[in-house]
Amino acid sequence: MVDNTKVSKRPRGRPQIRPDDETRQMILQAARQEFHASGYAGASMNRVAERAGVSTKTMYRLIPTKAELFQSVISARISRFILEMDEEHLDGLPVDEALEHILIAYGTLTFDPDTVSSLRLVLAECDRFPEIAAAFDELALRRTTQTMEGWLRQQRDRGMIEIDDTATAVGMLRGMMVMEPQRAMMLGLKPPPDHAEIVKRARNCARLFLDGCRPKQR
Amino acid sequence: MVDNTKVSKRPRGRPQIRPDDETRQMILQAARQEFHASGYAGASMNRVAERAGVSTKTMYRLIPTKAELFQSVISARISRFILEMDEEHLDGLPVDEALEHILIAYGTLTFDPDTVSSLRLVLAECDRFPEIAAAFDELALRRTTQTMEGWLRQQRDRGMIEIDDTATAVGMLRGMMVMEPQRAMMLGLKPPPDHAEIVKRARNCARLFLDGCRPKQR
DNA sequence: TTTTTAGGAAAACTGATATTTTCCTAAATA
DNA sequence: TATTTAGGAAAATATCAGTTTTCCTAAAAA
Known part of the structure; x- marks a missing residue:
C-alpha cells in the first residue's frame, strides 16, 4: 500500500x-x-x-x-425535507396546542418556496424519471407522515382522540392544512402564506380535526 | 347580401x-x-x-x-371540470348525507385520470403559459369552489353548522378529501381510488368535518 | 528550458423537432 | 380536355441543445 x-x-x-x-x-x-x-x-x-x-x-x-x-x-433537495419538531416539548402541551405546533411546522416546510419548486419539478418529470417519484415518496412523504402518525397514535393510545386509521387521518390532516394554499402557489396565483396565516390556519385545522374525533361520551 | x-x-x-x-x-x-x-x-x-x-x-x-x-x-378540457350535483336532491337529505354526496361527486371528478392528467399538464407548464394557470383557476377551481361554498353557506344560515370563513372551509374540506390520493396518482404511486374507497373517504371526511363544526350548546 | 497536465473558449458534431416548401395527384368545374 | 384547387408525402430549412473535440495557454515539475 x-x-x-x-x-x-x-x-x-x-x-x-x-x-x-x-x-x-x-x-x-x-x-x-x-x-x-x-x-x-x-x-x-x-x-x-x-x-x-x-x-x-x-x-x-x-x-x-x-x-x-x-x-x-x-x-x-428531497433528502432535506425533514419535519423538525421537538417531541419532548410537545409532551408538555395540551393536545390542541401540540397539534397546532405540528401543523405549523408542517405548513412552514410545505409552503417554503424551495419545497414548492421541487415538488413542481418532481410532478412534472416523474413520468420520465420514475426513480424520482419513488425517492420523493420515500424521503419526503413517508418520513413526514411517520412523524405525524407517531404522534397521532400516541394520543389515541392515551385516549385523547378516537381514530381507527391513523394513516388516512394524517393524509386528511395534511390535505386540510396545505392543499389549497400550496396549489395556489404552484399555479403562481398567490404568494406563500406568511407566518401569521400559517398559525391561523393551523389553529383552525387543529380545532376542526380534534372536535371531529374527540371521544364522545354518549 | x-x-x-x-x-x-x-x-x-x-x-x-x-x-x-x-x-x-x-x-x-x-x-x-x-x-x-x-x-x-x-x-x-x-x-x-x-x-x-x-x-x-x-x-x-x-x-x-x-x-x-x-x-x-x-x-x-378545463372548461369541462364541472361539479355536477343535484341541489334539489340534496335538500331532502340530512346534512351529513348531503355533504357525503357532495364529497363523492368532488372526489369522483378529482380522481378521474383525465382530470389528474390535465392538472399535471397545467402545473408543469403554468410558468410558460400563465394564461393557462389563470384559466384553470377561473374554470376549474372557482366554479367548483362556488358550488360547494353555496351549500356550506346555506347550511350555516340554517344553523346546521358553525363556520366563520366558508371559503377557507371549502379549501380545507377539499384538501382533506383529495390531496393525498390525488398526489399519489400524480406520482404514479397508486391507481385511482375505486368508487367504494371514494364513498368511504367521503363519509369519513363528512363526519369529521361536521363534528368539527357542529354548533355547540355550551 | 522542456515536458506534462488542467482546463477555458469556441467550434464541430449530432439528433431532434417546429415550421415551410416543393412536388405531385386527385377531383372538381368550364 | 384544360384549368383550378385540396391536400398528402416527403424534402428542405431553421433552430436549439446535448455532447465531443480542437486549439490554446497557464502552471507546475524535471
Whole structure:
C-alpha cells in the first residue's frame, strides 16, 4: 500500500485549480438553480456550466449526463425535507396546542418556496424519471407522515382522540392544512402564506380535526 | 347580401374532403392525446398530424403554432371540470348525507385520470403559459369552489353548522378529501381510488368535518 | 528550458423537432 | 380536355441543445 500523502510526488503537469469534488458541488448548485428556474427540458447545460463558472468540457468530465445531473439535484433537495419538531416539548402541551405546533411546522416546510419548486419539478418529470417519484415518496412523504402518525397514535393510545386509521387521518390532516394554499402557489396565483396565516390556519385545522374525533361520551 | 347556399357556384378546384372545422376538431383531439401522453415539450407535431390523419401542411394551415394548440387543448378540457350535483336532491337529505354526496361527486371528478392528467399538464407548464394557470383557476377551481361554498353557506344560515370563513372551509374540506390520493396518482404511486374507497373517504371526511363544526350548546 | 497536465473558449458534431416548401395527384368545374 | 384547387408525402430549412473535440495557454515539475 502506498502512502500518497507524503511519499508519492505530485504529478507532473498543471495542478487542478481545486479538487474535483469541489467543482462538482459548484456544478450541482448551478444546476439546482437552472432546473428550478427552467424545468428539466428548459434547462440548458451551457447555462449550467456558465453559472458554475466552468467550461462544458470540465462539466462533462465530472458529471455523466443531464439526466443524472437532474436526479442528483432533486434527490439532494428531497433528502432535506425533514419535519423538525421537538417531541419532548410537545409532551408538555395540551393536545390542541401540540397539534397546532405540528401543523405549523408542517405548513412552514410545505409552503417554503424551495419545497414548492421541487415538488413542481418532481410532478412534472416523474413520468420520465420514475426513480424520482419513488425517492420523493420515500424521503419526503413517508418520513413526514411517520412523524405525524407517531404522534397521532400516541394520543389515541392515551385516549385523547378516537381514530381507527391513523394513516388516512394524517393524509386528511395534511390535505386540510396545505392543499389549497400550496396549489395556489404552484399555479403562481398567490404568494406563500406568511407566518401569521400559517398559525391561523393551523389553529383552525387543529380545532376542526380534534372536535371531529374527540371521544364522545354518549 | 349573397345567398351562398344556392346562388353562388361552388369554387372551381377539388373540393375539401371535409369542412375545416371538422379537420380542426380531429387535430385538437389528436393533440389532446399527444400532450397528455408526452407533456408539452415531449409532444411532437408530426405525431399529432399522424394521429389526426392529416398532413403537417394541412395541420399548419388550420392551427397557428404548437403553443396555441396547447392552450386550446387545455382550455377545452378545463372548461369541462364541472361539479355536477343535484341541489334539489340534496335538500331532502340530512346534512351529513348531503355533504357525503357532495364529497363523492368532488372526489369522483378529482380522481378521474383525465382530470389528474390535465392538472399535471397545467402545473408543469403554468410558468410558460400563465394564461393557462389563470384559466384553470377561473374554470376549474372557482366554479367548483362556488358550488360547494353555496351549500356550506346555506347550511350555516340554517344553523346546521358553525363556520366563520366558508371559503377557507371549502379549501380545507377539499384538501382533506383529495390531496393525498390525488398526489399519489400524480406520482404514479397508486391507481385511482375505486368508487367504494371514494364513498368511504367521503363519509369519513363528512363526519369529521361536521363534528368539527357542529354548533355547540355550551 | 522542456515536458506534462488542467482546463477555458469556441467550434464541430449530432439528433431532434417546429415550421415551410416543393412536388405531385386527385377531383372538381368550364 | 384544360384549368383550378385540396391536400398528402416527403424534402428542405431553421433552430436549439446535448455532447465531443480542437486549439490554446497557464502552471507546475524535471
